[in-house]
Structure formats: C-alpha cells, structure tokens
Amino acid sequence: MAAPIFALSSGPPPAGVAVIRLSGEGVFDIVRQISGSRRLPPTREARLRTLRRPHDQAPLDQALVLIFPGPNSFTGEDSAELHCHGSPAVVAAVQAALSALGARPAEAGEFTRRAFESGRLDLTQVEALSDLIVAETELQRETALAQAGGRLRDLADSWRDQLIGIMAEIEAQLDFSDEGDVEASNVYAERMRGGPLTRLVDSMEAALHSAPVGERIRHGLTIAVTGPPNAGKSSLINALARRDVAIVTPHAGTTRDVIEVHLDLGGRPAILLDTAGLRETSDPIEAEGIARAIARAESADLVLNLAPGGNVVNRIDETGETPGFHSGRLHLSARTGAGLAELEAWLTEWAEDHIPSGEPPAITTARQQHLIAEALGALKSAQSKADPVLTAEDLRAAAHALGRLSGRIGPEVILGAIFSRFCIGK
Numbered sequence: 001m002a003a004p005i006f007a008l009s010s011g012p013p014p015a016g017v018a019v020i021r022l023s024g025e026g027v028f029d030i031v032r033q034i035s036g037s038r039r040l041p042p043t044r045e046a047r048l049r050t051l052r053r054p055h056d057q058a059p060l061d062q063a064l065v066l067i068f069p070g071p072n073s074f075t076g077e078d079s080a081e082l083h084c085h086g087s088p089a090v091v092a093a094v095q096a097a098l099s100a101l102g103a104r105p106a107e108a109g110e111f112t113r114r115a116f117e118s119g120r121l122d123l124t125q126v127e128a129l130s131d132l133i134v135a136e137t138e139l140q141r142e143t144a145l146a147q148a149g150g151r152l153r154d155l156a157d158s159w160r161d162q163l164i165g166i167m168a169e170i171e172a173q174l175d176f177s178d179e180g181d182v183e184a185s186n187v188y189a190e191r192m193r194g195g196p197l198t199r200l201v202d203s204m205e206a207a208l209h210s211a212p213v214g215e216r217i218r219h220g221l222t223i224a225v226t227g228p229p230n231a232g233k234s235s236l237i238n239a240l241a242r243r244d245v246a247i248v249t250p251h252a253g254t255t256r257d258v259i260e261v262h263l264d265l266g267g268r269p270a271i272l273l274d275t276a277g278l279r280e281t282s283d284p285i286e287a288e289g290i291a292r293a294i295a296r297a298e299s300a301d302l303v304l305n306l307a308p309g310g311n312v313v314n315r316i317d318e319t320g321e322t323p324g325f326h327s328g329r330l331h332l333s334a335r336t337g338a339g340l341a342e343l344e345a346w347l348t349e350w351a352e353d354h355i356p357s358g359e360p361p362a363i364t365t366a367r368q369q370h371l372i373a374e375a376l377g378a379l380k381s382a383q384s385k386a387d388p389v390l391t392a393e394d395l396r397a398a399a400h401a402l403g404r405l406s407g408r409i410g411p412e413v414i415l416g417a418i419f420s421r422f423c424i425g426k
C-alpha cells in the first residue's frame with residue numbers, strides 16, 4: 001500500500017457538506033487519532049464523530065466517518081471518508097490535522113490512479129470516469145457510465161483472449177511441425193485465417209464503427225452561427241442559451257472572439273458557436289475574428305447562416321414574415337422569440353440523426369480508436385501472410401496494441417496525460 005493521501009473530493013467550500021477522502025497505508029490509524037481515538041466505524045457504515053486537533057484535542061467539527069478496508073474500496077487500498085461541514089475553515093482545519101498526522105495532499109487523479117495500479121480499473125474505465133465527472137447531457141452520462149462499468153474493457157479482454165488462443169495454436173504449430181512441413185503449416189494458417197482470426201477482425205471492425213458516434217457524444221456536435229455584422233447572431237445565441245452569454249449591440253462588428261455555448265438537444269450534447277460578422281475590414285482585430293469565424297464554420301457539423309440567401313432568416317418582427325420553415329428557410333425573430341421553438345425542434349431532430357439512440361458506443365476516445373485500429377491493421381496483415389512465422393509476428397503486434405488499450409503495457413507519459421485530466425480528489 002502506498003503512502004496515505006487525502007483530498008477534498010466534493011465541490012469547493014462553502015458547501016453544505018465537504019467529503020474529505022483518504023487512502024493508503026496507515027489511514028485507519030489517522031482516522032482513529034483524528035476522531036479522538038474512538039473505535040472505528042463498522043466497514044462502509046457512517047458514524048458521527050467529533051474530529052479533534054491532534055496536539056491539543058480541541059474539537060474541529062462534528063463529522064460522519066466511514067472506512068473502506070482494502071482491497072474492497074475504490075482505490076483497492078485502505079480508505080476512509082470524513083463528511084464534514086463544508087466551510088472553508090472546517091475543511092482547512094481538518095486538512096491541516098491530516099497533514100500533521102502524516103498524510104499528504106493528493107495530486108489530481110491520484111485516487112483513480114491507485115485504483116488503476118491496484119488493478120481495479122483498466123485505462124478505458126479511467127478515461128470513462130473522467131468523462132462521467134464532466135458529463136453534461138443524458139447521453140454523455142449513459143455512455144460514460146457504461147464505459148466506466150467495463151464495457152470496452154470486457155470487449156478488449158475477450159479480444160485479447162481470442163488473440164492469445166490463436167497465437168498459442170500458431171506457436172504450437174511452429175514448434176511441433178517438421179522443419180520442412182511447409183504444406184502442413186500453410187493448411188494450418190489457412191484454417192486460422194478462415195475462422196477465429198476473421199471473427200476477431202469482424203468484432204473489432206464493428207466496434208470501430210461506433211467510434212465517430214462516441215466522439216460526437218464526448219465532444220458534442222458543433223453548430224456555428226454565421227452571417228454579416230448585425231444579423232442578430234449573438235442575439236440568437238443568447239435566445240437559444242437562455243442566458244446573456246454574448247454581447248449584443250446595434251454596433252456592427254461587436255463579436256470578435258468565437259463564443260461557445262453548450263446546448264442539450266434532447267440529451268445530445270452540442271456546442272453552439274457565436275462568430276464575428278463576416279465583412280471586408282481594415283481593422284486587424286476584427287480581421288482575426290473573421291478568420292476564426294471562417295475556420296470554425298468550416299469544421300462545424302452544422303452552420304446556421306443568417307446571411308441573405310442563408311438557411312436562417314432573422315428579424316421577422318420587422319418584416320412581418322411567418323415564423324417557422326417555409327421557402328426552404330427557417331424564419332424567426334431572435335428579439336421576440338418567434339420561430340425559436342421550431343428551430344430548437346429542428347436542431348433536436350438533426351442531433352438525433354447524427355447521434356442515433358440505442359447501444360452506447362464501445363469506443364469513446366481517440367486514443368482507444370487509434371489503438372484498436374492499430375490492432376486491427378496488424379490482424380489484417382496477419383490474414384494476408386502465408387508464412388506462420390510472419391503471422392505470429394503480426395499477432396504479437398496486435399496483442400501489444402490491446403495491452404496499451406487497457407494500460408497493461410505502455411509508457412508513463414500516456415498515463416500521466418490521462419490522470420492529469422482529473423481534478424484533485426478523484
């Protein structure tokens with residue numbers, strides 16, 4: 001067990017309750033000492049205790065205390081929680097006491113890292129936990145939860161088992177066949193290609209198909225609002241966000257930076273982009289804004305264009321046009337809100353087309369996608385080789401890629417990058 005660490009795992013004080021988590025060697029002694037040497041609560045059951053300052057036993061707070069003996073804890077180590085009152089002073093005093101008792105503040109992601117190192121989570125589950133913590137929409141939550149529960153881990157484990165089976169047979173074939181028995185080897189390699197290897201390739205290909213959807217769920221569909229200055233782009237953004245996120249003025253050229261607003265379209269995440277009005281300009285700041293607007297619009301999944309001839313017509317309160325879809329364009333007024341419901345319904349339908357409901361995708365990160373594609377490439381190469389020695393080499397490359405997917409094999413930098421995405425206390 002590693003050295004004891006602690007962190008505030010709940011949100012920033014002030015809050016109703018603050019959860020301070022502890023994990024590592026000697027954590028139960030620390031809990032005994034901070035709770036006035038009273039006996040420990042029963043495993044995973046909360047008990048009310050007075051927390052006291054170590055050197056003079058002065059009371060710090062009334063708190064609920066829980067212990068989780070390893071390996072049956074989130075980290076796999078002896079762990080504990082102190083549920084204190086959530087004021088800055090209580091949290092600071094309790095943390096100071098924990099430091100005095102020999103625990104140190106945890107780094108970002110360190111609890112999860114220990115869970116990974118004790119084998120309780122693989123790297124795909126770790127990635128999913130980091131997504132679950134920041135999930136904003138229902139679909140993001142469902143996908144991250146399935147992944148955190150081991151959806152891709154189980155799939156990857158089954159791929160690894162199949163691969164090991166195929167490799168074992170090929171290695172045995174290489175070991176036991178007569179040196180000159182090329183024909184037997186070829187017959188054998190043929191059999192592998194037709195059966196188990198093809199099944200494995202098919203299964204990986206099916207999973208890879210879900211990757212674009214996984215990516216969209218994770219990052220959100222992007223919708224850029226474009227058009228000339230004063231078209232009402234920022235007004236439309238504010239109306240859709242139902243917040244005053246972007247500055248609106250009668251002055252042409254108000255918006256310069258790209259402003260991002262997160263939207264929930266029927267459970268599907270989208271990022272709405274407000275952009276600078278497009279026009280010729282000699283102002284270098286505005287020109288930079290326009291260049292950014294164009295770049296973001298080009299990479300967006302959808303563009304709502306408020307220009308004449310674009311797909312959205314604003315200001316119908318001035319023209320007297322009817323709200324909603326007609327003449328191939330959506331008519332609305334960002335000022336009165338007329339036509340906004342039609343736009344939202346249309347956007348929701350569009351989002352549903354781009355992120356179909358059903359099974360949550362098995363692949364959710366670019367890292368996972370790349371490694372599975374790498375494994376698949378090696379398997380396809382194995383399929384095309386007649387020589388079992390070369391086939392075996394490709395299969396080992398595929399196994400290596402799968403090992404990196406789960407994090408069983410891999411460089412420290414990758415782990416560092418993944419765990420540093422977490423906040424402190426997770």
Ligand SMILES: Nc1nc2c(c(=O)[nH]1)N(C=O)[C@@H](CNc1ccc(C(=O)N[C@@H](CCC(=O)O)C(=O)O)cc1)CN2
Nearest residue numbers: 009019021044066068069071072073074075081129426
């Ligand atoms: N208060 C609190 N709430 C929390 C967490 C936490 O650490 N503390 N979690 C932290 O992220 C999540 C829950 N995840 C957890 C995962 C495993 C175990 C655990 O102790 N597992 C043991 C025992 C299971 C049991 O009760 O039977 C095990 O799996 O062996 C605890 C929390 C969300 N809510």
Ligand SMILES: Nc1nc2c(ncn2[C@@H]2O[C@H](COP(=O)(O)OP(=O)(O)OP(=O)(O)O)[C@@H](O)[C@H]2O)c(=O)[nH]1
Nearest residue numbers: 229230231232233234235253254255277315334335
């Ligand atoms: N009557 C009316 N005025 C609107 C409507 N939408 C926006 N406006 C007004 O038009 C002016 C410009 O609106 P903005 O939302 O700032 O326009 P923009 O397209 O973001 O402009 P830039 O950021 O300069 O490119 C403001 O005075 C708004 O109040 C609308 O639907 N009806």
Ligand SMILES: [Mg+2]
Nearest residue numbers: 233234254255
């Ligand atoms: Mg604007």
